[in-house]
Amino acid sequence: MTRLLVVDDEATVRELLSATLRFAGFEVTSAATATEAVAAAVAEPPDLVLLDVMLPDLDGFEVVRRLRDQRAEVPVLFLTARDRQADKITGLSLGADDYVTKPFDLEELIARIRAILRRTSGHRNDVLTVGPLTLDAEGHQLTKAGQALRLSPTEFRLLHYLMENAGRVVSKGQILDRVWRYDFNGDTSIVDTYISYLRRKVDDADPKLIHTVHGVGYVMRKP
The missing domain is CATH 1.10.10.10 (Winged helix-like DNA-binding domain superfamily/Winged helix DNA-binding domain)
Known part of the structure; x- marks a missing residue:
């Protein structure tokens, strides 16, 4: 089963996303901080990370940098309220695969996740x-x-x-x-x-x- 890691400091968002993604057929784990996210992704790399930018310890951009420094080449989809064009370019320049802003449509999000998974496995x-x-x-x-x-x-x-x-x-x-x-x-x-x-x-x-x-x-x- 395809395994996703949801990283968000808001418990309600984590719970909503986890429940929705499980219903869509994914296995889901979650993390509330950048430190937890990096440790989880390095210990057992998921097929995709859904990552908020605004986290309590480090921002999501730093999470991607640390994952790449540790050669964890897991695909990343930013899911955040940070909607400035500069933030989008920063996230994608770091190697993220997509950047979705809150509020978001759950069906569209699932479609984007599936597109990334097809792209990263199909080539x-x-x-x-x-x-x-x-x-x-x-x-x-x-x-x-x-x-x-x-x-x-x-x-x-x-x-x-x-x-x-x-x-x-x-x-x-x-x-x-x-x-x-x-x-x-x-x-x-x-x-x-x-x-x-x-x-x-x-x-x-x-x-x-x-x-x-x-x-x-x-x-x-x-x-």
Whole structure:
């Protein structure tokens, strides 16, 4: 059974979410603090974490940072009253898979959860090679000239999308739809930010693999 971890300091929210998600067929555990959440996610990684930003000890952004520092690559969906665009971009830039603001529709939330689970499990079914890069989607591993590289879950999905479309120009809108599946109301700056992350981590030598097509998007080309 798919296991979810609900993290929220409000007991009523935890209870409502847990009951609803169990009724939808998920196994659910919960945590009221950031410290409890990190310990639970590292000890027994769930299939997805539903995470509030405002917690009594540390904020949700710091929870994601600590999970990534401990190499816990569990998918994260922020569920919070913090609705500023800057907060959304911060959360997603840290590697979260979605950002939902309160109040929220329970049916839509469940649909988003299922979409993340399909996306994070469905792409792990092949091995792609472009130049010195080899990406094993099933094993969630990346090597460059035989040397292992570490990427965040979002960076991994973005690189996977570019590699599976090698030689084909993909627009920022297509990338948002495939990698994030999130409506940024026309703001595609998050794509540029993550492309820069990838360039620093996997494409820092010549010949370059990731190319900008001005006014269109990006393309990965074999050297």
